[in-house]
Structures are given as structure tokens and as C-alpha cells.
Amino acid sequence: MQIDPSSSADLSVQIAQAIKDAIISGELIVDERLPSEAELSDHFQVSRPTVREALKRLAAQSLIRTQRGASGGAFVNRLSFEDAYAQQVTTSTLLLSMNAVSFDTACEARYALERACAPLSAVRRSADHLATMRAEIFRQGQPGLTDVAFCASDVAFHRALVDGAGNPVLSYQLAGAVEAMQPLMNMITFTARDRAVITGLHTRIADSIEAGDGGAAVTGLQDLEDETRNLARNVFAARAKR
Amino acid sequence: MQIDPSSSADLSVQIAQAIKDAIISGELIVDERLPSEAELSDHFQVSRPTVREALKRLAAQSLIRTQRGASGGAFVNRLSFEDAYAQQVTTSTLLLSMNAVSFDTACEARYALERACAPLSAVRRSADHLATMRAEIFRQGQPGLTDVAFCASDVAFHRALVDGAGNPVLSYQLAGAVEAMQPLMNMITFTARDRAVITGLHTRIADSIEAGDGGAAVTGLQDLEDETRNLARNVFAARAKR
DNA sequence: AGGCTTTAAATGTCAGACTTTTAAATGTCA
């Protein structure tokens, strides 16, 4: 672990990078304890606050965790799927909101990715995944449900569909695409008729998954995408006229 | 922007969260300048180093950027697709390496997602994307290419395929899946025959994309996935026997 | 042996000073 004294970059950036490289290269392994802040400041010939800033940068990325007290310190963190999932959702949400990504673009991406999961989910889904899908469909039919709650249930339904594929990497990758859409979806107001159509498509998809028919699930998702985009188009058109 | 004095969490974590919330909620908008470190430390009633640690946490997530000098300070950063892309690749790479994700799992996820892009790419790809794919195929046929270079070219080929879909959200989401596979792919040694088979499949896929035949591209990708997984299985089996 | 107390190591926080960078204000000269 070395830094380049001739570099013009901030010291805390350089130190963070050096430690990060050490982790990626395997020089530091999971759960290994890093040298104490005092030792690091000595090693890199910088002050402790500078080292601390570097460590905070890494902590923000869940690359390390810190523990206080005797035999405490900074430890290389095993990046869990949950951590990665959370980061993915935050990043995707900000990306969509800050770059004025159109509803169509986000929607297209989301459904394209979901269709990739459907065939796997049709073969592998557990009874539990299917039960979750059915339960969310039931909830979506309840009267008095707010639009926000309807969207949340929609996300839960699709989450179960994706998780049914039994591939944690896929689930993680899809997290952003599905959850980041929620703020966009929340801009839509659903009439009772809209909800009935969507719930009907959800039922069709769930039936296909239950029957192990991936192809049918894919076409169901395609129809759902068309329906969703139509809905959004109408809502936005009506809003623009007003 | 307020913090809870009764909370037991580290102050720098609380402050970072408060600012992050302000950004997500839109209270702070893109390119807006945050108060100076001195003002923030005054506002939150903490010392400047503590404020700085909070800011470094946010900078590590590309939520803010800092500028030195007069009229400098911390500014809300527009999270670009490039930033998000880079974060995505790092996270995915670490996730795969730290959690001992099997080659099969990662490979399945990657190709499932790529197949989702193929139909869109067949319709929308520009001449430029197609040219890149052809160029990478040519490179892959060059004798004397190292395995690492071959893998890098493979990634570039698939990157062009994905980008051809013309959906930046999709490209961003796929970045992790495709690039994070590279370290795993690098563990494989490719015989001349292996390379010929892969390059042949690449050609088939490029032809399908050029012809606008998404279905053929999907089956091409399916065959490529099968081929890749076979290859990996053999390599790992041979290695285990040794 | 078991539980309590002490201790020391480590992170968390603070205060204040100094350095470096940078843009804007100011001044100077043609």
C-alpha cells in the first residue's frame, strides 16, 4: 500500500484508493483488521484526520466497517447482497431523478430486464414466491388502497417474480431497475379500471409462472409494459393540456 | 436539515444522512452550493473535521463534489451515467469476489440480461455499434492475443451489443453484470479452438443484429452462454483433478 | 471458578492554526 507523493490529488483520496486497491487485489481479505488510524497515519506520513477522511470514504461504500473500543478498528467488510442492493437502489433513484430520464426509457429497461427473469422464474420459483405474488395481487384488488400503496404492492409483486429466478446476482441487478421506477410510477393516478387491468395482467403472469410456462409469462410482461406506457402517456398528455 | 441530538449514531453519519435526505427530497438541487464547512459546523454545532468526514462520505458516493479556492465549496453533483456506471462495476466486482458467487450463477445472470437487450439492439443499433462489434470480432481472431486481451475484447463486443439498444438505463444496469464477469472469465484459458467457436458465435450474433433479427440474436446468445458454461466446467474440472 | 474492577487501546470529537488554491476585486499602464 503506497501513495504517490508527486500526485496532485487530495491525500485522503489517494489513501482511500490505495486501501481500496489492496482490498480488490486480495492483499486485504474479508474481516481482516486494517492497521489502526495512528499506524496508518504513520505509514502514509499524514495526519490522523486525513487518514480518517480516507476511511470514511471507504465506509460510505461499505468496503470497511469500524468498531470502537479495545481491539476495535477498521475491518474489511464482506459486501453483502443486501448492502449492494441498497446502494443500487439509491444510485438508480438519483440517476433517474437527476437526469430527467423519461418514463418510457426507464419503463422499457425495467420490463426488458424482467422478461429476462421470467423464464427462469417459471422453472425455479418456490411456493413461497408464488404465494407472495398471489398475496400482492389480492392486496391490489382491495378497495380504498392509495395509489402509493398500490405502487408499493406492484413493486413487491415484481420483486417476488424476480427473486423466483433463484439467482441472487439477477435479483441484485434488477433491484435498481424495479425500485427506482417507483417514484416515477407514483406520479401516475390509477383509476379503478386501470387497476383492474393491471391486476388482471398480474394474475395472467402469476398463472403462467405457476404453470411453468415462461413464454406466456414473457408475453404477459410485454402486455403489462404496453399497458403501463399507455397509461403514463395518457396521464402526461392530460396533465400537459391542463 | 436537522440531526437528532439523542441519536447514538456517529455525528458524521447523521450529518451525511441529513444532507443526503435534503438532496433526495429536492431541498438541495443539482449544482447548488452547500454552506461552507465553517457554516455547516456552526449549523450542526459540531467541529469542522466532523463536518468534513460527513462531506467525504457523500463525495465517495458522487453525491457532491468539492472545489477549492474563493467561491469554492461543496456542490450537489449531477450523478452522471458514467459515475453510476463506475460505481456499479466496482460494487458488482466486489460482490462477486467476496461472496464466492459461482461462475454459473454470474454467467446465467449476465446472459439473461443480455438477451433482454438483443431485440432492442437489433432494431436500434447504429452503424457505429455494429462496426465496433465487427472490429472486436476481428481482434479476437488475431493470433498472439493474450487471454486477458481476448476477454477484454469480449467485454467490448458485448458492451457494443448492449449499448446498441439505445437505452442508457439498460446500459448502466448491464455494466455491472458484464464487466464484473471479467475477473471470472480471466480465470479461463482459451484454446485456439475455443476462441474459434466463440468468435464464430459472435459473428452469428452480429449478423443477426445487422439483419435486424432479434430472435436469432437471442438464440445466438443462448448458444454462447451454453458454450461459455461448458468451457468453464471443463476448465474447473481439469483444475480440480490436478 | 466466577464475577467485579481496572486498564489500555482504539475510535470519535473538538479547537485552533497553518497551507494551498482560486476567483474576484483592485490597481496599473498603454
Next chain:
DNA sequence: TGACATTTAAAAGTCTGACATTTAAAGCCT
């Protein structure tokens, strides 16, 4: 008047040294 050089001040970056808090382990007592 305008272009260029100089000064100035604001802000982040860095350093030093100190104190507070947490926590595990060592030591002690019963």
C-alpha cells in the same frame, strides 16, 4: 478605455495536540 498584472480574501486541505467515549481484556477479589 481596455487589457493585463497584482493583491486580497474566501474556502477547502492539512496538521498538531488534546480530550471523550467505548469496549475488550487483564487483573483482582471473594
